[in-house]
Amino acid sequence: MSLSLSFDIGRSSLSTSADRTSVVTRNVARADDPDATRKSVAAVTLYGGGVQAGGAQRATDSVLFDGLLSSNSRLGAQAAVKAGLDQYSTAIGDASQERSPAALLGKLQNSLQALSVAPHDTASAEAVVNAGLDLANQLNVLSSTISDIRQTADADISRSVLSMNTLLAEFDEVNTSIVIGTHSGDDVTDQMDRRDAILKELSGEVEIRSIVRENNDMVVFASGGLTLFERSPRSVGFESTPILPAGSTGSSMFVDGIALDAADASGNVEGGRIAGLLYLRDTVAPALQKQLDEVARNLVQVFAESDQSAVPTLADQPGLFTFAGATGVPPANTIVDGLASQIQVNPNVIPSQGGDLGLLRDGGISDPLNAAYSYNLAGHTGFNGRINELIGGLNSAVGFDPAAGLGETGDLVSYAADSEAWLQELRSNTTRVYEYEAVFSERAVEALSSATGINIDEEMIELLDLERSYQASSRLLQVLDDMFNSLFAATR
């Protein structure tokens, strides 16, 4: 062992310290980046006693990372459904605001009750017509809110798909450089951070699973086994439908021609924002629409007028509540898609449109000129038989289409209240799951960051270590230099 060998070792120690310092600097620089992982460099002892900085390693924890991805997906799905439900719930308003169809139906019934004890009173009749207008208007508004929710969801899916395609293209680029870098032994840790960050973003859109193969090559699957990336990105396709009328279904999201499922076998929403939006667009919002349509259809039916002749021959006609292009009362127990958006108060009883308020009491709203539909041919102003019949109609059980997801029979007000209960139950559940997932996701982020992230204090201590080692190596070199000097002085 010669002095010059010690000199070499000292020099290698200096350069290793410098390399490791640069890694510490990289760590400190990205300490506040949630996607950054802690890099570390080990010193490798060489043959002959020298040291050298090894390849950079990044701290990873695949279990925590996968946990983060799946919690991200679930959170994305629940957030999408929750946003839609919140929007609809805001449109309905709180129970104390009394703007829901159930409350407005109640108001209509109450105004009819007031009219029934004073059938001659035009102010009471006007109150009934106004209550009817309020109800019809609110049904129209809610119906348009639903189609708004559906169309917004559709447009959001379209944007999500666009961003997925962009992310997958970037993923391709990063993945290729990782594979090449790994093959040639370069430091690819920063690219791997970037690739994980892309996976995090992707997991918000759809539920994904990833597998790492040789040379750090990664394969990404979506839920249901759809391949999103294998050596090259698959194209994700979605055709946005600008107008979604009630009863229609929008198009699905396709990967390589295979559709993504929005719900699992038990009907629960799958993970990912896109699945949540699909579920909202194709399951939740249409169910709400169907319930509204059933309320509207039965409203038309309860207020329908029948032929009052001794031998009735004419078909029933829509009375106080009618809809555009009505040619008769819609068939019983069958949903009429979009009826809630078309329901209106018959202009024949609206004074400002040339109508006659007295028709409320006398009947014949459907066709004031056809005496067959008049319940009060004598024209007595104290006649309240028809009004009592309407109140009775609102209180008695009517049939509903089971396809709307609520009961098959019941009175109209209870049905409307049930529909609200259905909505709030779903919203309450979704919010609960959402809040749980939000906390879970925060924990997942913290756990992953704690396992793989950077602690500045730690890095500073490391830096102190390196400084000491650098100082010691320098000192050693100086001592060696002195020894050489004394050797040279002795031999002069």
Place this chain on the structure above:
Amino acid sequence: MKTTFVSTFSIGEATRNSIARAQTNLTRAQTELSTGQLQDAGRELGATYGSLVGFRQEHAELGALRDSNSQVAAQLDVAQLSLQSLVDGAKDFVAQLVGAQQVGLEGNVLQQLGEAGLATLTDRVNVQYNGAYVFAGTNTGAPPLVDYFQSGGSAAKSAMDSAFAAEFGFNSSDPRVAEISGAEMSAYIGGSYSAVFDDANWQANWSSASDTVPNLKISSYETVRAPASANESAFSKLASAYAAAADFGTENLGSAARQVMASSLAELASEAIDELGALQAGIGTSQERIPLANDRLGIQQSILSNSVSELNDVDPFEASTRLTTLLTQVETSYSVTARINQMSILNYL
């Protein structure tokens, strides 16, 4: 090898999240404390929310019934008062007739009594409540009783005239009325005169009321009948007594006929009083049912209000305790955050 490790990002994230969550809860607790109600009832109640909507709606429905009951009650009160006034008038009429019989009916006393009675009858039967004629059955738009004395003559008046002429062969204004004997008058009033006031003629010449009396709903399953229609025989009998006196109870009449008239008209009026009493009793029964129904509605309403507040209200003590706890929590979070951020090895290097 590190056994416990926490990243700088994770420390910041944890304090940030806990502050954000506490602040969200804080705003909710604040609203709940100030309004006393759940900030988001739908979210808290879930499926039970339907009951909240149902209870509120039922409460409003009962309120509407109570409102309309006050109208029904007022209508019945008006009817009852009118009937009472008719009964009083008729009793007075009978008393006058009986009293006058003792001293002999002088001059046109009989006629005056009849005319006054008829005017009161018309006025009381044509009483209105809230713009509707109370005794009109369903035909509340038209005054039920014709004005007998209207200028140009009423159908009722001409029916009276022709019936008189058919019986005696001359008009009631003819001086020959003095020749009508007591027996003849008694036969007329007990016979063809009553036909002038049978149902068909009453409805054709006197009354435009409808026979149908509407049913008024006073609670979910109870109805009362609206006040009687002017087509009830009580009204036609009373009208017949008054009209006879007004029309041919003139001073020209022979005293025998006049005596007979006084006694038979007093009899007719007494019958009418009995029948009016029956109508009053009917209305009285309905009047009595309304406060009972209102009491029941009130009890139901208060039960429903309780149910609504059970679902929807927040215990103010609980809410304020929650608020205080949250405030402490947020403040603690702030100071912890500040101290954690000061804590760095850099301060000691």
